[in-house]
Amino acid sequence: MITGFNTDVKHKSKVYHVQTEDKGRKNPKIETLVYMGGEILDSHRTTYDSDRELLSEDEIVNLMESQHKKVIKSIKIGKYDTGEDDAVDFLTDRDFDDVITQYLSTEMPNDQILLEVEDASDIKRGASNALTVNVKTAARKPINGASVKIKLVSTAHRPRLLSRGETNKEGFFNAEFDIPPLKGDEFAILIQASSDFGTAEYRQTV
Numbered sequence: 001m002i003t004g005f006n007t008d009v010k011h012k013s014k015v016y017h018v019q020t021e022d023k024g025r026k027n028p029k030i031e032t033l034v035y036m037g038g039e040i041l042d043s044h045r046t047t048y049d050s051d052r053e054l055l056s057e058d059e060i061v062n063l064m065e066s067q068h069k070k071v072i073k074s075i076k077i078g079k080y081d082t083g084e085d086d087a088v089d090f091l092t093d094r095d096f097d098d099v100i101t102q103y104l105s106t107e108m109p110n111d112q113i114l115l116e117v118e119d120a121s122d123i124k125r126g127a128s129n130a131l132t133v134n135v136k137t138a139a140r141k142p143i144n145g146a147s148v149k150i151k152l153v154s155t156a157h158r159p160r161l162l163s164r165g166e167t168n169k170e171g172f173f174n175a176e177f178d179i180p181p182l183k184g185d186e187f188a189i190l191i192q193a194s195s196d197f198g199t200a201e202y203r204q205t206v
Contacts, residue, residue: 001103002021002022002060002061002064003056004019004020004021004022004064005018005019005020005021005064005065005068006018006019006020006193007072009072009075009076010079011075011076011078011081012081012103013078014036016034016035016036016073016080017034017035017036017077018032018033018034018035018068018071018072019032019033019035020032020064020065020067020068020071021064022060022064022112023160025052025053028047028048028049028051029045029046029047029048030043030045030046030047030048030060030064030067030149031044031045031179032044032068034068034069034071034080035199035205039063041080042080044067044070046063046067046073047111050189053072053163055106056167058071063162067102068114070084070196073196074194074196076093077147077194077199078147078182079147079148079194079195081149083130083144089094091154095161099185100139100156103162104161108112109173111148112138112197112198112199112200113135113136113137113138113143113187113195113197113198113199113200114135114137114138114140114191114200115133115134115135115191115193115200115201116133116134116135116136117131117132117133117134117191117202117204118131118133118134118187119131119132120191120202120204121204123179123189123204124181124183125180125181125182125187125206126179126180126181127177127178127179128176129176129177129178129179130176131174132165132172132173132174133148133150133167133172133173133174133175133193134171134172134190135148135167135171135173135195135200136171137192137197138140138197141166142167142169142170142171142172142196143167143170143171143195144167144169144170144171145165145166145167145195146167146171146173146193146194146195146197147164147165147166147194147195148163148164148165148166148167148173148191148192149161149163149164149190149192150162150163150164150175150177150189150190150191150192151189151190151192152188152190152206153187153188153189153190154184154186154187155184159190162177162178162179162189163176164176167193179206187206189203189204189205189206190202190203190205191203191204
């Protein structure tokens with residue numbers, strides 16, 4: 001019998017439990033469950049039906065470990081984050097650029113994918129805005145299903161989630177959001193993208 005994997009993953013203020021197990025040769029499937037507070041939050045399944053007679057136990061364990069690590073990574077890059085998770089305290093007297101730099105170093109690993117933003121220079125305060133986000137691999141191939149978050153941040157307010165969604169098969173996400181009539185100069189839009197290929201961010205002052 002193949003022993004499964006169990007890992008507690010602490011991310012921001014929450015602790016997730018990730019459990020991966022093999023269902024056996026008669027049901028050739030690797031299942032990973034994500035728990036939060038004892039309840040199943042999500043599930044991931046991979047079948048190896050066509051190779052079940054060929055794969056050794058070590059190869060199945062490698063498949064399990066790969067899927068287990070992939071799910072853990074998705075947690076750490078914010079797949080299950082909510083608006084409450086984004087409410088990081090930004091109240092500070094430090095320089096705005098220092099705050100943004102620290103926030104990004106905490107929130108996002110180094111860029112591993114390409115993030116291009118159209119119409120970002122047209123973003124206005126006190127107005128409805130629209131922009132297009134394009135997410136690609138390092139080889140410039142479109143990424144389908146990449147998670148995209150657009151946040152308004154400043155040194156005087158908590159981050160506000162303006163829009164979130166996923167890219168289509170061409171790697172595009174079209175966002176529409178409102179920005180209130182802000183006072184002061186220290187505001188920025190942060191666009192963050194994450195996928196199985198990695199993460200990236202884009203900053204635009206408003």
